Amino acid sequence: MSIDSIFVHKMWNDYELSKMVKGGVPFPMLSDAGGKVGTLYGVYDEDAGVETRGRFIIDPDGVIQGYEILTPPVGRNVLETIRQIQAFQHVRKTKGAEATPSGWKPGKATLKPGPDLVGKVWEVWKTKEAFE
Amino acid sequence: MPEELKVGCARPTGGLVGEEPKKEESQEQIIKEKEGRQVVKVGKKASDFIAPAYYKGKFVNVKLSEYLGKWVLLCFYPGDFTFV
Numbered sequence: 060m061s062i063d064s065i066f067v068h069k070m071w072n073d074y075e076l077s078k079m080v081k082g083g084v085p086f087p088m089l090s091d092a093g094g095k096v097g098t099l100y101g102v103y104d105e106d107a108g109v110e111t112r113g114r115f116i117i118d119p120d121g122v123i124q125g126y127e128i129l130t131p132p133v134g135r136n137v138l139e140t141i142r143q144i145q146a147f148q149h150v151r152k153t154k155g156a157e158a159t160p161s162g163w164k165p166g167k168a169t170l171k172p173g174p175d176l177v178g179k180v181w182e183v184w185k186t187k188e189a190f191e
Numbered sequence: 192m193p194e195e196l197k198v199g200c201a202r203p204t205g206g207l208v209g210e211e212p213k214k215e216e217s218q219e220q221i222i223k224e225k226e227g228r229q230v231v232k233v234g235k236k237a238s239d240f241i242a243p244a245y246y247k248g249k250f251v252n253v254k255l256s257e258y259l260g261k262w263v264l265l266c267f268y269p270g271d272f273t274f275v
Contacts (some may be wrong), residue, residue: 060242063271068245071271087244087253091267096240101231102267112275113267117237119260125233131269132199144262 060089060096061110102128116144118151162189237265 063071068088077083089096094110097103102113112129124147129135146159149169157169160180170176170184230238237255244253255263 060265060267061270065243065245065250067271069250072245075272083247085247087246087251089242089244089253091242096242097267099230099238099240100265100267107269109269110267111269113265115231115237115263115265117255117258117263117265119262121236121239121256121259123231123233123235123237126231131273132275134275135266140264144264148262 060091062091062094062097062108064092065090114140116140116147118147160184160188162191167191237263 061068065088068090072083072088091097091110094103094105094108097110097113100113100115102111103109104111109131111131112127112133112135114127114135115123116125118124125143127135127140142164145165146163149159149165150157153169156171158172160168160170163169167188168184170180176183239254239256241252241254244251246253255265
């Protein structure tokens with residue numbers, strides 16, 4: 060979503076993005092002329108008249124699980140976003156019985172919060188796992 | 192002579208001449224809506240909206256609440272044809 064019109068979205072997709080991604084952008088390119096939606100989500104920069112790099116993960120109940128907002132010159136890390144979605148999906152699947160520690164990826168150990176785990180995280184999770 | 196624009200990632204925009212320089216807003220202030228209600232909060236419902244969109248060769252209207260039941264990644268960016 061950006062403040063550009065859908066016509067400009069079409070041009071950008073057809074003339075540039077489709078040369079980077081086969082078949083073009085596979086998801087809707089939304090137009091927010093005037094920045095009304097961006098204002099609601101706290102990403103519209105009134106002074107510059109543009110939206111900053113906001114990214115919101117919304118779950119199947121319509122609840123915001125996470126967000127990240129960057130200023131324009133720095134791009135996002137798509138793999139980190141995907142990792143977060145996978146983690147939120149895992150937590151949801153376990154109905155909150157499991158939590159994903161720092162650096163968690165699918166296949167790595169989760170934590171099962173409860174009275175027995177208090178003060179024992181150091182036994183089941185090592186700091187280096189945050190960096191793996 | 193017109194000043195040459197320094198092109199960055201944000202689309203250059205105009206403004207009134209002789210306007211008072213605006214005070215920098217903190218991110219916290221931006222996140223709060225005009226009425227002072229904080230709208231973006233993790234664990235809270237995402238505000239619903241309808242927006243026109245270009246999607247697979249067609250112009251469509253997208254309503255966020257139509258995606259209930261699915262995971263949604265909503266991404267904002269400064270503008271088409273920007274570089275990053």
